[in-house]
Amino acid sequence: MTKETTPKKTFKDTLIKHSTAVVFWGGLLILAGAYFLWLSPLKDSAVQEIMRTDDLTARLQQKQAELTGLQELEKAYNALDQARIQKLESLITQGADLPRLYVRFDRLISAYGLKMDSINAQIVAKPAKDAVKDLGVINVKLKISQADYSKIKALLRAIENSSEVMYVVKASWPEKIDKLDLELNTYYLK
Numbered sequence: 001m002t003k004e005t006t007p008k009k010t011f012k013d014t015l016i017k018h019s020t021a022v023v024f025w026g027g028l029l030i031l032a033g034a035y036f037l038w039l040s041p042l043k044d045s046a047v048q049e050i051m052r053t054d055d056l057t058a059r060l061q062q063k064q065a066e067l068t069g070l071q072e073l074e075k076a077y078n079a080l081d082q083a084r085i086q087k088l089e090s091l092i093t094q095g096a097d098l099p100r101l102y103v104r105f106d107r108l109i110s111a112y113g114l115k116m117d118s119i120n121a122q123i124v125a126k127p128a129k130d131a132v133k134d135l136g137v138i139n140v141k142l143k144i145s146q147a148d149y150s151k152i153k154a155l156l157r158a159i160e161n162s163s164e165v166m167y168v169v170k171a172s173w174p175e176k177i178d179k180l181d182l183e184l185n186t187y188y189l190k
Contacts, residue, residue, distance in 0.1 A: 096123050096138055096188050104164075109144060112155045114180075117143040124185075136188045139169070144180040152180055159184065 098121050109116045124137040144155075152171075159168060166186035173180055 096136055098138070101138065101140070101186070105140065105142065108158065108162075109142070109155065112151050112158065113146065114144050114151055114155060115146045117145050117179075119143075136190050138186050138188060140184050140186060142180075142182040142184075144182060145178060147178050147180045 101121055102119055105119060106116050120141045122139050124139050144152075156168065156171070159166060164186060166184050168182065168184045170183040171180065
């Protein structure tokens with residue numbers, strides 16, 4: 001009996017026999033490498049771009065809401081009666097307009113049959129510590145003649161009920177009874 005020997009299988013023979021599997025797994029390995037080297041960074045940048053787009057969309061919606069609010073405010077302002085707007089603006093003037101102040105007091109005093117002999121208006125340099133920071137104070141000193149009790153009383157009532165913000169600091173009668181020295185403060189927006 002002779003013993004048959006089978007030839008020894010070499011690596012080459014094994015490779016040829018399993019060539020389909022080697023090609024399949026080699027291709028799969030190449031695809032996985034390509035994914036991790038090229039496609040994965042593209043996916044990450046695409047995710048970042050989507051997140052950036054979502055952020056921009058949220059900011060756009062916020063700005064649109066702000067714009068809508070401003071448009072509604074503008075509509076409400078335009079709907080206001082112009083007479084009311086002028087009245088609101090006359091309550092506290094913009095800036096220290098001294099000539100306008102002189103004219104206003106002259107008209108007020110003469111409306112009650114009194115005569116303004118002199119007026120001295122000065123901007124108070126250092127308002128009180130508890131004063132509003134954007135509000136300036138003007139101190140006004142008036143010398144009024146042709147004054148009798150009923151006219152003075154009517155004038156003080158008019159100042160008290162004035163739509164402008166002002167208050168009487170001091171009222172005094174000098175030697176003559178028909179004269180009045182009046183000191184008051186009024187305000188303006190700086």
